[in-house]
Every structure is written in C-alpha cells, then in structure tokens.
Amino acid sequence: MTTTQYRVIGSRPVRHDGADKVTGKAIYTADTKLPGMLVGFVLRSPHAHARIISIDISEAEATPGVHAVLTAADYPNVENKMADLGEGSINLSYLSSNCMAQQKVLYRGHAGAAVAATDVHIAEEAVKKIKVEYEVLDSVTWVLDAMKEDAPLLHDDMVTDSMGEKASKPSNVPAHLHFEKGDAAAAFAEADVIVEREFKTATVHQGYIEPHAVVADYNEDGRLRIWTATQGSFTCRQQTAEILQIPLGNVLVTPCEIGGGFGGKITVYLEPTAALLSKKSGRPVRISMTRSDVFEASGPTPGSFMRVKIGAKNDGTIIAGEAWLAYDAGAYPGGVIGPGCMCVFSCYDIEHAVVDGYDVCLNKPKTSAYRAPGATQVAFATEQLVDELAQKLGMCELEIRQKNAVKEGSRRVDGPVYPPIGLVECLDALKQSDHWNTPLQGPNRGRGIAAGFWFGCGLKSSAACTVNSDGTINLLEGSTDIGGSRTSIAMQLAEVLGLEADDINPQVGDTDTAGYTDVTGGSRVTFATGMAAYEAGRDLQQQMKTLAADLWDCPADEITVDDDGSFSGNNRTLGFKELAVELFAAGEHLVGRATVSPECPTNGFGAQIADVEVDPDTGKVTVLRYTTIQDAGKAIHPSYVEGQLQGGTVQGIGWALNEEYFYKDDNSMANASFLDYRMPTMLDVPMIDTIIVETGNPEHPYGVRGVGETPIVPPPAALANAIYNATDTRMTELPMSPPKLWKAMQKHQAS
Amino acid sequence: MESNAEASGLVAASRESKRLMPIVFIPAQLRELAGGIQSVELQATNVREIVNQLDTKFPGFKDRICTDGNISPSLQISIDSVITSRGMIAKVQPHSEVHFIPAIGGG
Numbered sequence: 001m002t003t004t005q006y007r008v009i010g011s012r013p014v015r016h017d018g019a020d021k022v023t024g025k026a027i028y029t030a031d032t033k034l035p036g037m038l039v040g041f042v043l044r045s046p047h048a049h050a051r052i053i054s055i056d057i058s059e060a061e062a063t064p065g066v067h068a069v070l071t072a073a074d075y076p077n078v079e080n081k082m083a084d085l086g087e088g089s090i091n092l093s094y095l096s097s098n099c100m101a102q103q104k105v106l107y108r109g110h111a112g113a114a115v116a117a118t119d120v121h122i123a124e125e126a127v128k129k130i131k132v133e134y135e136v137l138d139s140v141t142w143v144l145d146a147m148k149e150d151a152p153l154l155h156d157d158m159v160t161d162s163m164g165e166k167a168s169k170p171s172n173v174p175a176h177l178h179f180e181k182g183d184a185a186a187a188f189a190e191a192d193v194i195v196e197r198e199f200k201t202a203t204v205h206q207g208y209i210e211p212h213a214v215v216a217d218y219n220e221d222g223r224l225r226i227w228t229a230t231q232g233s234f235t236c237r238q239q240t241a242e243i244l245q246i247p248l249g250n251v252l253v254t255p256c257e258i259g260g261g262f263g264g265k266i267t268v269y270l271e272p273t274a275a276l277l278s279k280k281s282g283r284p285v286r287i288s289m290t291r292s293d294v295f296e297a298s299g300p301t302p303g304s305f306m307r308v309k310i311g312a313k314n315d316g317t318i319i320a321g322e323a324w325l326a327y328d329a330g331a332y333p334g335g336v337i338g339p340g341c342m343c344v345f346s347c348y349d350i351e352h353a354v355v356d357g358y359d360v361c362l363n364k365p366k367t368s369a370y371r372a373p374g375a376t377q378v379a380f381a382t383e384q385l386v387d388e389l390a391q392k393l394g395m396c397e398l399e400i401r402q403k404n405a406v407k408e409g410s411r412r413v414d415g416p417v418y419p420p421i422g423l424v425e426c427l428d429a430l431k432q433s434d435h436w437n438t439p440l441q442g443p444n445r446g447r448g449i450a451a452g453f454w455f456g457c458g459l460k461s462s463a464a465c466t467v468n469s470d471g472t473i474n475l476l477e478g479s480t481d482i483g484g485s486r487t488s489i490a491m492q493l494a495e496v497l498g499l500e501a502d503d504i505n506p507q508v509g510d511t512d513t514a515g516y517t518d519v520t521g522g523s524r525v526t527f528a529t530g531m532a533a534y535e536a537g538r539d540l541q542q543q544m545k546t547l548a549a550d551l552w553d554c555p556a557d558e559i560t561v562d563d564d565g566s567f568s569g570n571n572r573t574l575g576f577k578e579l580a581v582e583l584f585a586a587g588e589h590l591v592g593r594a595t596v597s598p599e600c601p602t603n604g605f606g607a608q609i610a611d612v613e614v615d616p617d618t619g620k621v622t623v624l625r626y627t628t629i630q631d632a633g634k635a636i637h638p639s640y641v642e643g644q645l646q647g648g649t650v651q652g653i654g655w656a657l658n659e660e661y662f663y664k665d666d667n668s669m670a671n672a673s674f675l676d677y678r679m680p681t682m683l684d685v686p687m688i689d690t691i692i693v694e695t696g697n698p699e700h701p702y703g704v705r706g707v708g709e710t711p712i713v714p715p716p717a718a719l720a721n722a723i724y725n726a727t728d729t730r731m732t733e734l735p736m737s738p739p740k741l742w743k744a745m746q747k748h749q750a751s
Numbered sequence: 752m753e754s755n756a757e758a759s760g761l762v763a764a765s766r767e768s769k770r771l772m773p774i775v776f777i778p779a780q781l782r783e784l785a786g787g788i789q790s791v792e793l794q795a796t797n798v799r800e801i802v803n804q805l806d807t808k809f810p811g812f813k814d815r816i817c818t819d820g821n822i823s824p825s826l827q828i829s830i831d832s833v834i835t836s837r838g839m840i841a842k843v844q845p846h847s848e849v850h851f852i853p854a855i856g857g858g
Contacts, residue, residue, distance in 0.1 A: 082825075
C-alpha cells in the first residue's frame, strides 16, 4: 500500500473545466459555427447487406440550397494496408469503406452518400432524392451463424489468418487465435471438480451522451481544419489524412469538449466525408449524427458466444482452464477477441490453460472498443464458473477467489508474468467492507461478487508548461479530457512544483500546438500524460536551478530542490512562485516540456459486490446495494477515481440487465433510440459505493494505475451471481432482462 | 537450448537468475513449426536477432509473424512483461523473457 503523504495529490480541488461545464459555456463540436457553414446529412443503407448497383445523385444536386453531393466515387482509392494508430492498428481500406460504402453496404446504416446544404432540412430532403439501386443479399447477425460454411460472405477475399497461416477458402472469420499454457488436457484429467457452461452476450453500445459530430473546413491552399468530438486528435488527424491521401501536416485537428467516448470515438466516421463535402462546396461543413445513426453506424461492442471450462482440486486450487470464444467484429475485421482471450483467466493463477478465439465478421456496424474491450464478456463466463466451483466444493465464493488470485509473478495464459499488482488487496478490502459484513436478508434477494481486470497502457504523451510572470503556469497537453483528466494532470505538475492545483491553467491543445499524444483510452491519460506533466515540471526545475545559480551567485550544483518544491542555495530559500517572479523580473522566461512513452501495462484489478432483489412474477431485477473496489495505485483526485468507478459500474449494470441491440427479421435494428435502448438512469441504480485500494504502481512517480476501464468488467458476472443466489437460476445470457430471467426461472422451476 | 518442460513458464521464471540468454516463448500457433517446443533460449541482444534466429531454426517462422520485414501490426512484443513499441530494434537482456502476443486497444 502507498503511504506517502502529498500536498495536492489525493486532495479534491474543483475541476478546471467545472464552471464551463455546469453553466453550458463549454464548446462542443456541434456548438462550432463558422461563416458560411453548411450542414451535412448522410444517406444510410436501409439494408443489412446489399450490392450497390447504381447511385443517381442528379435530383439531389439540383435541389435549391444544396452545395455538394458526395458518393464513394469522390473518395480516393486507399491502399489495402495496416496503419499503426498508437493504440492498435487499422486496415485503411476497410476504414475508408466504413466511412463510405464502396461496392457493397455491409450493415443497416452504412453510409452510401452525403449532402451538404444550407440547412439540415434541405440536406435531409435532398438525401431522400438520391436514387440507389441495391441488389439485396442474405445477411447474418449472430456470430455462430456467421461462422457456418454456408453463411453469406461479407468479404469475398477474406480468409482466416491463424497467426500468419492463411486458410484456403474465404470465410467470415478473419482471425483465429490460440493460446496454451501447460497441459490443460492432463490437468483436467487430474481435476476433482470440473464446471463448464456456454454463455452468450448481446451487442451493446457505449451510449455516450454526445453524438458524433464534426466541422471541416477545407481551405483553398490544401489545408484542412477539423473540429471534432474525438478521443484522440492525433489519431483522427492520421486516419483522416490517410483516407483522403493528403499530407499529414496539412491537417489540423482541434479536439472540442467531448460528451463521452468510452472507446467509441477513436475511429473516424464523419471526418473524411465532411472534409470532402467542404472541398467540393468550398465552404465549411458540419455533420452531426442523429441518435439512430449513432446506434446503427458507429461502433458498438461485440456480441459473443463463449464456452468456458475450469477444473479444480478438492482443496479449491484451480488447476485447469479451457475457453472457446467467438466475438463479432461487425462488418470489418479487427474486433476485440485478442484481449478477450487474454482476459478470460487473467484474475486467476491457473497453471494449465488453453484458449481459442475467433474474430467474426457479420452484418452489424464495425465494433469498437468499449471500456476494457473484450474483458466484460469473458468475466461474465469465468466469474460465474468460479462461483459454481465454490458451490460444488462447499467453499465461500470469496475464499476461492482469494486462494487462486493472481499476484506478482503469476503468469497469464498468453505468457507474460505480472509485476506487482493489487487483486489480493482488492479481495481483502472486499472482505473487510461494510457491505460484505452486512447480512442481506429478505425473500428473493441475493448477493454476488466478481473480480475484473484490464491491462491499462502507457503509450506516448507530451506536456509543455509556460511560467507566467506571477509564477502561475499555463499547461498545454494533448489528451482529450473526458473524465476530468485536465485537473488530474495539472495536480501532478502542481505537486512536483510545490504549487496548488489552481495555480495551473491546463489546456488541451490541437495537433498544431500540443506535442504528439496518443488517444484518451486504455486507462492511460492520468498515468502517462500525468507522467509527462511531472517530467515537464522536473525540466522546469532543472532550468530554474541553473538560472537561480546566476541570480544567487553560487554554483548550480549547490542549488537544491526540496520535496515542497522550494529552491535553496547560498543561504536563500524561495518557493517556486517567488523564484519564478524573481527570474521573470531578471528577464528570464521559462517553458518546461517533456515527452514520455511508458510501455508498461498499469494492470488494473477490481472486485465488486452486488445485492439484488428479483421480482418472481416479472423477472425484474432491482439493484439494492452495490460496492465497487479498485486498485488505483494512487488516486490523484479521489473524486474522479470514484466517478470512474461509479460510471463504469453503472454501464456494466446496464449491459447486464437491459441493454442489447434488437434485430428484426431483416437484420435491421429495432431499438435505435434512447427510448427503446434501455440504459440505466439514476432512478434505476442505488448510489454506487466505492473503495479505492492503493497498492502503488512502481512505474509511475506517484504510483498511478489506470482506473477507467476495469469497473465495467465485473458487473454482469456479479449480478448474475447475485441473481443465482436470489433465485437459484443460473443466467448464461446477457442481458438478464425481465423476460429472459422470467423464462429462465420458469424453466428452472419446471425442471 | 530448447524446452518442453518449461510448459507453464514457471520453470523458466524460477531459473531467471541463472539464465545467460534471453528466453523466447514460442506462440502456441507456431509450435508446430518448432517441433512442439514451448520456449527456446537464444543468444540475442534485440528482437531482430531473435526473429532471424528463430527463422533459421524453424524455417517459415518469420513469415508468420512479420509483414514487410517488421512485426505484424496485429502482434505486439512483450519483453519482461513490458509491451515494446520498438519492434525489431527492441533490446533484450540475458535474463529477458520474450513473448509475441496480440495487439490490444483499450476504451
């Protein structure tokens, strides 16, 4: 556990962007207005799978008020190559085709054309005048159906790649992954108890409040300016430049304030289209998705089928694991099956395991990341089996987790061993919690627990700090601020310099002003961009030591910097601000800067407790009490950590109990609105209690671990275990919505 | 030096201090190329040397994990549990443990 006491870190200052956010003054993309700006509207496919025979745009082009009409013919041909986007890579041809369909539409909502007009109503009406002749093809939206030999093929040239070995025939399975650790078959033969089940999860959406939006202004000189809702301005710049085949340096991306992302705002959808409409019309163009567009045409997280088996000895030691996983990737390859495979046994020290994973294309929107992508699905399976194992062995469900929990030196099924991690500490905190130690009483009530893991990454971040004449600092960084990261980064700079948080004025810069910074994702920003701010502070201190030596007439190596940020030398001691003021008066001005590229995962572990009551007549689940425990390494701003824990948990509760893409017989989505896509509101959940565990990450100057993703991992499993304890009914399919649970209870009672 | 006994890797981990060469874990999907072995110790100072030596010992290995001479974008390299972005030029130490694992992205 970390015990160091800090002045700023661990406190709860008011966030720098708070006033703008609560007074409605923060500028979001849709608020951006430029002189002469047009509004764009996208024509989307009514079919889940169809060949485009022809597109006639003549009537739309002739509509008064219309300035440009765009089809795939206006898009450059993009090479079939992979582009490294910092966090993951992407096939540029597929990316371009996802922005604007080429020969085929691959899902309902796939973009086929776009219009820019003087207002959105004219644009929408003009879109209706575009005549598209389709040859409707058979479609498929369930992962196991898509894997069948006779399934409709989405990509005629796509074959299964098994780590470089290509299959001979085309299929909807672009990748097969396989991991082995030890000898699973032999270990199962030695197991005293084995549990095995099949699980299904539905496609769900991140449900960010702000729809995708962009403003593009293509200048006569070839410069393209973009204002957008993105999790990564630099990756947005790269994707847009690659798709449009223009020099990277010609593109300027300004990240506006953002209303949520959770992984869904890393890939570009609208930017190239808005840019081309702007180029064609000679005017700036704004496009905002409708909520239906967001559901049908952005990137939800995969539905899945999983078969998982674990075996244990009579003393509760889990000795063998086996998993067969199929995740849908949506219309294009590159889903999240990799991390799914790597996370299925990531919480338990299992000596022998084998995992097979399949990435599967089908006629749904291309999937995207969603908080700990791929991990929630497998936790739903494994964490239920661990409970079932405990039950068969007559053990406490917490005790079996404590007995088998991974710790420093444990080896994952994909190979690497863990550095110091905090799952054991999270389980200990769970055991000591008020929630765990308060009995749950009453009929139809049950309690469940589950653990969860997400890697967390480092990647590249930059920070620059300019010292003002009064000793305050303007901090420039490039991480889109989704969850209050501006302040948590500023606090780390304030700590190292001996300042207060409100002495720092943090700004998120655009791609022309901020140093290169990877996406706001992977639970990395407070860790990595915070580290960059820390190093920029150290850079400032080094400069100031040299300058103070001149000022105080002593050698630079006699100047010391104390833990409180004060400088001492030649019998003088000054705090940062005082010295900065003196230096400025002496004609010196200071800019500190740093770039960092930490490569170590931050390894976020958590555990959760759920109490539920199930209505036996309707199957409705009421969450009575919920506690989320997580190792934050060191909580820079505990309120933000608590917010991440609560937000992720509530999203996980929605995933568990209600959310799903309903598909009609023609494989179009039946519930593409917030009215019908049932996300939890504050009326549906209790206040989520949080317990922050701090084990300290040795790879960060203050011990930070990422916290943004792990909280979404355990909820479906914890709730399934709670439902089982309330009803004696084991739920193996998400969502555990009232009709599904009611039917399962009826079936269980009948059996 | 090749090993089947290092199946779980725990043997390798416990021997870390005695090793004089980095140990490379063969991905399960490539073990067929490597005669079924699960790990191998190689005299190498960076990933490029590891890949080239693996390809010499197990012909075809490089083609399976590389694209255009670099590690395939769908893969990443873990050296001592740290994911390196340096690809072929990433350094390894005599006691290092090297894995080829799928690339991942977070939300």
